[in-house]
Amino acid sequence: MEIFDNLALGFSVAFTFQNILYCFLGVLLGTLIGVLPGLGPVPTIAMLLPITFGLPPVAALIMLSGIYYGAQYGGSTTAILINLPGESSSVVTAIDGYQMARQGRAGTALATAALGSFFAGSVATFLLAVFAPPLADLALKFGPPEYFALMVLGLIASVALASGSVIKALAMVVLGILLGLSGQDVYTGTPRFTFDVIELADGIEFVALAMGVFGIGEIVRNLEDEHTRTVMVQKVKGLLLSKDDFKRIIGPVLRGTFLGSFLGILPGGGAILSSFASYSIEKKISRHPERFGKGAIEGVAGPESANNAGAQTSFIPMLTLGIPSNPVMALMIGALIIQGIVPGPNVVNEQPNLFWGIVASMWIGNFLLVVLNLPLIGIWVRLLTVPYHILFPLIVGFCCIGVYSVNNNEFDVFTMALFGLIGYVLVKLQCEPAPLLLGFIIGPMLEEYLRRAMLISRGDPLVFVSRPISATMLGLAALALLVVLLPSVRKKREDAFKE
């Protein structure tokens, strides 16, 4: 069985002292920062990205994935304990999780979230190991037109599945691509949109853009409505699940895992969509739907499993095709590129150590998460009560040194300040910054594949529709766009996201 050989290779990479240490550090730091109110996975990863640059690629990616699960788990903890979801995918967890906490069952809710996530993470990691290599092999047969079509599909799908205005999100993607094209043109060396600034010759620094928009811009937005938040944290006790609880969560966890694994592969908010879907399914099939919203344990178990499974399987398109399905994966691709690795189908075959090491470390990371979080919950609870006005200046400080340390260049610090302003304006205009980041990362690749495709087709744009795979993908993209723009669907979609 090839897969077991591969997994054995992966575990041999991941089970070195150094890599376990980085995995542990990642999970710890991720939870530490993710549990702070108002910080979701994207700013957490953007902020911690620079400290991984000095590490070897495998260790860096292992640590970053650790940070990701940690941050996500931290987000669920805040959702359950103080009804403040750190990110959109734990919005659903807050509904019943917070009610459970108010009934004195905070410990049970946290344990459910941890165990559900662990189970879902393990299954999804296995699925990743099974499906990623064949997908990568398939992708290796792709020519430039197929790649171009695939990226267009990915971008469109992520727009269609996101919340908010589709047109604005599309505009953000296009703007992101334009920003991503700045710097020297790869074919001719002509500087584009550099305004004769030498620091822009290599393009806009990705970390500066991400930290500016998601770090600094978000801080200003939080300061805008700085109400006095009285944080009432319930006492956490009884981290063990009763036999009855176990019986009740098995079904939701299994369904959530299945749903999340599938939806996570799709571009767009895999984790968000899957947690919403899981919640509504659990509510629908429950014999006591009236308990939902009043502290139903199923309402925590299902969405938490689904969102963790989705988080795991969203690595599949990133690792096999080099296409990010959400902003977190865009950051991962940025990290890979900075490490000198070109993301795409070649990673699986040419860097088996990296690929299988990451896969194995995911399982270890999920395991560490359970081991780490349940005993340390007391510390996390204390962190929750740090008021924002003390917290945010420290975040500004971290962002500054983080972005400076990427190239040891103050220009990046100024870029971050500028993108902080831009990020705030975009949020004010209700333009989601996430599609901008996706466009920024994909932009250069998109242009390259377009130019190559046109070169081999001798300038005939029909190449995209005459090749079956690319025609199918572009057709799907057009269909997805058409569907979300239809008035009736649009109305339903708005309602769905409002709920």
Place this chain on the structure above:
Amino acid sequence: MVRFVKNPRNVATGLMLIAVAAFFVWQGSDLPMGRAIRMGPGYFPMILAGLLALLGLIVLLTGLTRPSDDEGSIALRHWPWRALALVTLAVVLFGFGIRPLGLGPSMWLAVFVSSLASSRFNILTGLLSACIMVAFSWAVFIKGLGLPLPMLGPWLGGY
């Protein structure tokens, strides 16, 4: 005022997108376009800028015709100017200070100045968190991660 503008937010967004697209067209107008078979550096950006302007136009038109169903004002006087200015200033100060002043003073400035942005600012916690952050960044970034950064820059007798 005549209610020409049904949704000010979308009108502003549309105008901004069109302005940005125009900016890219202007900046990209010197770039060689090439032909479809061998695209020059200006080809793809020009297509994108056109697309951006089109999307901006759609947003603008919806803003003129469809009333907004969301609350929250985008009027400039409701903007958190103090927070915007101070947080940006803090970051810019860090950028200017990091080489001549070194990590210590510029980190101190960045943290202290940004803490002024909060309406719940308190001089004691502001000073305290600035000092803690300086100590922490020394321990983590200089000692721990070994960044090649002096604590005190050349202006303050460092190297």
